[in-house]
Amino acid sequence: MGEEIILEGWNLSGLIGGVLIIPPDKIVLHPKDIGYLVNPSGVNTETAIFGDSISNQRVQGYFGFGSLNELSSWEIEKVTLTMVTHKFWGDPSPDLLSDIQIILNRGIYEIFPLDSSDWIIETGINKSFPNNTEPIIWSDNNLTEEIQARVVYGRKVEFRLNYYPNFDTDWDGQIDGREFRAEDIELIIDFAD
Numbered sequence: 001m002g003e004e005i006i007l008e009g010w011n012l013s014g015l016i017g018g019v020l021i022i023p024p025d026k027i028v029l030h031p032k033d034i035g036y037l038v039n040p041s042g043v044n045t046e047t048a049i050f051g052d053s054i055s056n057q058r059v060q061g062y063f064g065f066g067s068l069n070e071l072s073s074w075e076i077e078k079v080t081l082t083m084v085t086h087k088f089w090g091d092p093s094p095d096l097l098s099d100i101q102i103i104l105n106r107g108i109y110e111i112f113p114l115d116s117s118d119w120i121i122e123t124g125i126n127k128s129f130p131n132n133t134e135p136i137i138w139s140d141n142n143l144t145e146e147i148q149a150r151v152v153y154g155r156k157v158e159f160r161l162n163y164y165p166n167f168d169t170d171w172d173g174q175i176d177g178r179e180f181r182a183e184d185i186e187l188i189i190d191f192a193d
Helices: 012-016 116-120 141-153
Strands: 004-007 026-029 033-038 042-044 048-052 058-067 076-083 087-089 099-105 124-129 136-138 156-164 176-180 185-191
Touching: 033 116, 048 156, 058 176, 076 141, 099 136, 099 141, 124 136, 124 141, 141 156
Parallel strands: 004 026, 033 048
Antiparallel strands: 026 185, 033 042, 033 058, 048 058, 048 176, 058 156, 076 136, 076 185, 087 176, 099 124, 099 156
């Protein structure tokens, strides 16, 4: 009790070898799933990139933590999503210097496994950040309540990344945007005493 548990995946019971009756102070999760889509049908599952592509097409990033229902018997006090950019790509034009928008998928439709139909995912709660924000840190009551609800009902925790309101190409024939690896993204869950 009182130790920080860092999970490189999502299977809490597998990591600790059974049922944990007393929750830790917090756990740190890295995404189980990650990837990006290049409009209209390109799919990559190595990293999450958003912006525009070398072929001057829009790119949206995605990441997810699967179902966290192993945590359903514990009360979540606070959730913090932290993202540190692995790589900045290109030099986006002023048209692409819109806010960064992170969307927690609210709909019943699940994003992963990622495919080209995920361009049309349902919206959910979201948070916008100025383009120059580094690191990106999202922690508020809305995020905490939505994660707690997904934990209780066994729903997947999945996010989308894009520029908002403008995320069209700047037609320069290069990748413009940001890239994140799974290890660059942390979902930190603090539990109530």
